[in-house]
Amino acid sequence: MTNMAEWLDNFLFTYETLIHALGVNGLLALSIYCVMALGQLSLGQAAFQGIGAYTGALLTLKLGVPFWLVLPLSALVPALVALIIGGPTLRLSGVYLAIATIALGEVLRILYVNAESITGGALGLSGIPRKADLFLVYGLLVVCVVGFWTIGRSKIGRAMEAMREDEVAAGVMGVNLPLYKLGALVASAMLAGLAGSLAAHSNNFIGPNEYGFEHAVTILSFALLGGIGTPLAPVIGAMVLTALPEVLRPLQDFRLVINGLIIVVAVLFLPRGIIPFRLRRTS
Amino acid sequence: MSALLSARGLTMQFLGLVAVKDVDVDVTAGSVHGIIGPNGAGKTTLFNLVSGLMRPTSGTLTLEGRDITALPPYSRTRLGLARTFQNIRMFTDMTVLENVMTGMHTRLTTPGWMALLRLPGFRAEERAGKAYADELLELVGLADKADVRSGSLAYGEQRRLEIARALAARPRLLLLDEPAAGMNPAETRDLAALLRKLGHRDVTLLLVEHDMGFVMDLCDRITVLNFGSKIAEGDPREIRNDPAVIEAYLGSKIAERLARTLA
Numbered sequence: 001m002t003n004m005a006e007w008l009d010n011f012l013f014t015y016e017t018l019i020h021a022l023g024v025n026g027l028l029a030l031s032i033y034c035v036m037a038l039g040q041l042s043l044g045q046a047a048f049q050g051i052g053a054y055t056g057a058l059l060t061l062k063l064g065v066p067f068w069l070v071l072p073l074s075a076l077v078p079a080l081v082a083l084i085i086g087g088p089t090l091r092l093s094g095v096y097l098a099i100a101t102i103a104l105g106e107v108l109r110i111l112y113v114n115a116e117s118i119t120g121g122a123l124g125l126s127g128i129p130r131k132a133d134l135f136l137v138y139g140l141l142v143v144c145v146v147g148f149w150t151i152g153r154s155k156i157g158r159a160m161e162a163m164r165e166d167e168v169a170a171g172v173m174g175v176n177l178p179l180y181k182l183g184a185l186v187a188s189a190m191l192a193g194l195a196g197s198l199a200a201h202s203n204n205f206i207g208p209n210e211y212g213f214e215h216a217v218t219i220l221s222f223a224l225l226g227g228i229g230t231p232l233a234p235v236i237g238a239m240v241l242t243a244l245p246e247v248l249r250p251l252q253d254f255r256l257v258i259n260g261l262i263i264v265v266a267v268l269f270l271p272r273g274i275i276p277f278r279l280r281r282t283s
Numbered sequence: 284m285s286a287l288l289s290a291r292g293l294t295m296q297f298l299g300l301v302a303v304k305d306v307d308v309d310v311t312a313g314s315v316h317g318i319i320g321p322n323g324a325g326k327t328t329l330f331n332l333v334s335g336l337m338r339p340t341s342g343t344l345t346l347e348g349r350d351i352t353a354l355p356p357y358s359r360t361r362l363g364l365a366r367t368f369q370n371i372r373m374f375t376d377m378t379v380l381e382n383v384m385t386g387m388h389t390r391l392t393t394p395g396w397m398a399l400l401r402l403p404g405f406r407a408e409e410r411a412g413k414a415y416a417d418e419l420l421e422l423v424g425l426a427d428k429a430d431v432r433s434g435s436l437a438y439g440e441q442r443r444l445e446i447a448r449a450l451a452a453r454p455r456l457l458l459l460d461e462p463a464a465g466m467n468p469a470e471t472r473d474l475a476a477l478l479r480k481l482g483h484r485d486v487t488l489l490l491v492e493h494d495m496g497f498v499m500d501l502c503d504r505i506t507v508l509n510f511g512s513k514i515a516e517g518d519p520r521e522i523r524n525d526p527a528v529i530e531a532y533l534g535s536k537i538a539e540r541l542a543r544t545l546a
Contacts, residue, residue, distance in 0.1 A: 147399055154398035154405065158385045162374050169372040172334060174360030174389035174452060281381045283409050 016134070017202075018246055022239050023137035024199045029222035029238035030144050031191035034184050036228050037152075039164035042185070043216040044085075044101030045192045047108050048078040050211030052193025053200040054112065057125045060201065062118075067131040067201070074197030075190040082189035086182045105212055112208035124207030125200075132201040140198070141235070144191065148231035149279070158281045160184070192219075225266050227273020236275055287312040287456055287487050288333065293342035295328050295511075302328040304511040305342070310456065315478070315488045317502035319495070319522075321531055324508040326491040327369060330460050333489070334366045335359045346456065361389045363455035367445040369464060369491075375434030379425055379444055382433050383416040386451030419447040423477060439470045443477070450486070457481070459490040463497050475501055499523065507531065 012019070028045060035042045056074035059065040065073070081104075089100045112119045119125065151157055159180060162170035171177050200206045218241070226237020244262065248255045266274060286309040295303040303325040310316045318326050331337040333344060335356035344352045346362055354362075365386070374382050391412055397405040420426045423443040428436065433444060442462060449457055462478070463471045475497060478488060492498045498505065499519040507515040507522060509531040515522060522528055530538040 150399055150401055151395060154395070154409070155384070155388055155391045156395055156398065158377070158381060159388055161377060161381075162385045165374045165376060166372050168336065168356075169368070169374070170385075171356040172336075172360065172366055173386050173448070174357045176357050177355075278376060281377065282384060282413060283406065 018243070019134060020132075020137060020202050021199075022242050023134065023141050024195045024202075025219075025222065025238040025242045026141045026235040027137075027144065027191055027195035027198070028219050029226065029234035030141075030148060030231060031188040031195065032219050032223045033148070033228055033231055033234040034188035034191065036223050037164065038160040038180055038184050039167065040181060040184065041095060041098045041220075042101045042188065043098045043213070043220065044104045045188060045219045046211045046213075046216035047101065047105035048082065048189040048192035049196035049199075049215075049219075050105070050108055050112070050208075051078040051081055051189075052196030053206045053211070054119060054125070054196075055193065056197030057128045057200045057206055058118065060128060060131070061125060070131075070201075071194065071197060075193045078189040078193035078196075079186045082186045083182070086185045089185075090178050090181050102213055102216065105216060109208050109212055119208065122208060124205060126205040128200050128204055128206065130202055130204065132198040137198055137202075140194065145231050145235060152231060152279045153281055153283055157279065161281065221263055223273075225263060225273060227270075227275045229272060229276055229278040231279075233273055233275035233277075237273060240274070285312060286310060287347060288489065289345045290329075290333070291343050291345075293329070293332060293344065294340045295325075295332055295337060296340040301511050303332065303339070303508075306508070306511075306513050308506050308513070308516075310487060310489050311504070312455075312487055313482070313485070314503045315482070315490070315501055317498045317505040318489070318491045318508060319493075319498055319505060320508035323510075324531075325511040326508055327460060328511075329508065330366065330458055330491055334364060334458055357389075360452050360454075363453075364458070365449035365452045365454035365456075366458035367442075367449050367460055367462060369460040371438075371441045371445055373433045373436075373441055373445065375432070377433055378430050379420065379433050379436065380413070380416055380429040382444060382448050383419055383451045384412055386448035387412050387416065389452055416447075416451060419450050422450075422480065423447045424473075439466055442466065442474070446477070450481070450484070454486060456487045456489060459488060459492075461491055461493060463492055463494045471497055 028049060032045050052074040055077040056070050059070045059073060085104060089097055092100055113122050159170060159175040162173060162175060163177065163180060167177065222238035222241060223234040225241055226235065227233040244259055245255055248258050251258060270276065288310040290306055290308045293303055293306045294301065306329065318329060320326050332339050335354060339352065343350060346364060349362065351359055351362065374385060377385065391408055393405045393408050417426065417429065420429055423446055425440060425444055425447065436444060463474055466474060471494060478501060481488065502519060505517065505519060505522045506513055507528050514527045514531055515525045526538060526542065529541060
């Protein structure tokens with residue numbers, strides 16, 4: 001028994017960062033799922049994550065706000081930003097929305113770099129206390145998956161899938177398209193912000209270049225690999241893609257090749273992702 | 284009888300082309316109203332204007348006395364308008380039952396947080412919704428296919444499913460865009476029988492159709508469009524004998540010759 005505990009201790013000591021990242025990326029996968037589930041394509045999730053991370057870190061470091069309050073606020077601020085940019089971008093769909101959301105990420109990166117007195121500029125913010133433990137991360141992840149699952153099996157889930165399949169027909173069914181799009185964007189921003197804040201309060205450091213285009217594509221690939229048939233699928237996609245570099249460590253420099261290869265193969269041969277099952281929409 | 288739907292001076296212009304020109308139509312509650320016309324007459328554009336997929340260049344639309352000209356499609360559904368599409372628009376990945384329940388969207392009113400917590404109120408509403416969906420599937424003859432993926436249905440079945448899905452919104456006015464298109468004579472007969480049954484459900488039908496036998500047989504009143512303008516309106520008998528209609532369909536030469544032989 002003591003052996004077991006010792007082993008677990010060692011295991012956690014070695015891999016805690018990775019396990020934490022798995023959970024955080026699971027939340028990010030849910031955030032992109034929330035948008036893609038109704039057929040939208042966003043590359044702004046990384047930007048929302050950044051807003052959450054900076055909000056959380058600044059509240060903790062500069063204002064000493066207690067963590068239980070920091071967390072909801074790091075979801076609220078990106079939600080407000082999503083609400084503001086949601087209005088004009090709602091008219092866009094598909095690749096155009098993606099482009100508009102890329103721009104958001106770039107604007108914010110430049111803002112973080114230049115608002116040096118607040119954001120620490122290019123050096124970022126460091127010395128963020130560790131407050132987000134594994135229980136919190138995985139607790140939130142489970143709650144969110146279950147939440148999406150139950151909502152998915154109601155008229156909201158049906159409306160979302162209907163929009164993904166045929167937006168015009170969904171509108172004719174009486175689905176309030178602008179409201180659903182805005183709601184999804186706001187909810188996804190909240191999740192991304194939450195993930196950003198959780199990561200910031202575990203990694204000790206955040207920087208302006210962590211939330212750019214590259215990271216946005218990584219988040220997108222979680223849903224591409226996992227699929228969006230159920231809320232669990234993108235989460236599993238995220239975990240596979242996060243764990244892969246570690247598992248492939250012996251391959252050294254070929255890691256990224258294999259990593260890329262797996263994504264390409266999955267997209268080509270598993271267009272519905274590695275978890276292709278679809279959530280039933282009736283109880 | 285009062286007009287359920289009224290169009291006044293409805294006009295839709297696409298750059299140089301006037302697809303619908305100054306059309307006045309009144310659809311009487313409880314009737315089956317047909318819109319016919321040669322290809323390109325503006326029938327589908329008129330339908331898109333009524334269902335809200337397009338905003339007219341000018342003119343007004345009222346549903347039960349309420350101005351709906353500027354409302355988006357989803358608000359019109361709430362007010363009692365539903366439609367089917369000429370080229371079927373099914374949610375193909377969803378099951379037949381899920382399609383019908385999606386059509387019910389505006390009639391299920393429990394808020395999202397109740398669904399999230401799976402409260403009894405939400406469960407009861409879903410159960411009632413499913414029961415109604417089953418009833419509609421029974422009506423259109425798809426009861427045994429409720430759990431089948433809708434994309435795998437046969438063509439005629441998809442057409443009937445689309446009608447069930449539209450009915451799920453409990454519409455006052457149902458727009459059918461070429462419901463008999465691509466159907467064989469037996470399927471067309473079944474469809475006519477099904478649509479007649481809808482009269483008992485207090486649904487008014489407005490349909491666009493090319494199958495003349497079907498239209499003449501089913502409709503109480505027919506509006507004829509040609510090049511975007513209304514050229515005739517009346518009951519099937521009047522329409523059949525209207526010289527302007529015959530000319531629109533057959534061309535002026537044949538129409539003249541036909542008039543001579545009949546005289």
